[in-house]
Amino acid sequence: MEPNTAGLISLEEAQHMMLQPLQPVSGTEQVSLANAAGRITAEAVVSPLDVPSFDNSAMDGYAVRLSDLRAGAPLAVAGKAFAGAPWHGEWPAGSAIRIMTGAPIPAGCDAVVMQEQTEQHADGIVIAAPVSAGQNIRRIGEDIRAGHQVLAAGVRLGAAELPLLASLGIARITVRRRLRVAIFSTGDELQAVGEPLAEGQIYDTNRLTVSLMLSKLGCEVIDLGVIADDPAALRHAFTTADSQADVVISTGGVSVGEADFTREILDELGSVSFWKLAIKPGKPFAFGQLANSLFCGLPGNPVSAAVTFYQLVQPLLVRLSGQTTPAMPLRQRARTLDRLKKSPGRLDFQRGVLSRSSEGVLEVRSTGAQGSHVFSSFALADCFIVLERERGTAEAGEWVEVEPFNSLLEG
Secondary structure: OOOOOOOOEOHHHHHHHHHOOOOOOOOEEEEEHHHOOOOEEOOOEEOOOOEOOOOEEOOOEEEEOHHHOOOOOOEEEEEEEEOOEOOOOOOOOOEEEEEOOOOEOOOOOOEEEEHHHEEEEOOEEEEOOOOOOOOOEEOOOOOEOOOOEEEOOOOEOOOOHHHHHHHOOOOEEEEEOOOEEEEEEEOOOEEOOOOOOOOOOEEOOHHHHHHHHHHHOOOEEEEEEEEOOOHHHHHHHHHHHHHHOOEEEEEOOOOOOOHHHHHHHHHHHEEEEEOOEOEEOOOOOEEEEEOOOEEEEEOOOHHHHHHHHHHHHHHHHHHHOOOOOOOOOOOEEEEEOOOEOOOOOOEEEEEEEEEEOOOOOEEEEEOOOOOOOOOHHHHHOOEEEEEOOOOOOEOOOOEEEEEEOOOOOOO
16 A cells, blocks of 8 residues: 555545535626637527428439339430539420439439439430439438527537538527636746756746646636745735635646645635645645635645646636537546556556557557656556556556547647
């Protein structure tokens, strides 16, 4: 058993405490489709028209009337119908209309015969396959009926949804307002990226990581920079962030040795629901409530910060944004190709790379060193290897659970 696991709450307990009482933020706005990618629908969307709005051909071929068909008898071609240029001329008995995909179906047409099922003759076409009523005809409203719901409230708009709305002639859509998230890092040892490092300093990568992930989630980011290890400065940062944001995220300042100082200020300004998790990496994660906002305190180690954001902050923000699609990661079983070192006591999120064997079996290999400071493990990985809380070391060849990264950690 890993030491010092007493008093740690499980990932599932933490997720329940964070998500169960949440209600989406209020406030909506109308945006154009061009500016709607990643936004969340605030209300159900109803189609203003039928799709298709007219009967049309599903194939390049010939429009025919069943009463004109005689086995082996040719049909003269009386005219042509194109998408955007329908046939409105006379359609004599015993003839067919050449028709292209998407063209309106001529009045009286019973079926469309695809051109590959016809033979060309000097006096017309001969149909070389059976014909049934309605074949290769897209009927009005076959896809969507006017007045029917096409999107529910709480849908994240993307490459599947926005073209659908465009096909309905909908130019503007009502969406929930963006979440406002304030972020800052704490620590005198942190230096801005691009500035020279003094002795004992490191670059502040966590704030960049968090900001990038917030942007992918469609949040409005309020960046308060690096806050010095000073009670007055930290209190001012919390107060400022709480006055502007729905959620306040800090990185650093919540590990052993620093927690008492930070917690004193948080208890003064709000309340802390929990402080330590039975996960690795990411044990020192804080969650609580400030006067006007929720608070998430991420660990200072870069891998720990990314893991806790992914597993805990991501679903929190998805729920707050009003999105109804769950953001909980999908897990699968895979066979590990490497020995995965672990002690029982905490749920372990190691980084891995997925592949398939020649037999089609899902396999995973480790990215190597798994220390909470080794961020290169994320650059090499495409999944988490999830090792259960009470599990020990997994030997090569054993089955493990994996979570393929979603778009939050993809390029």
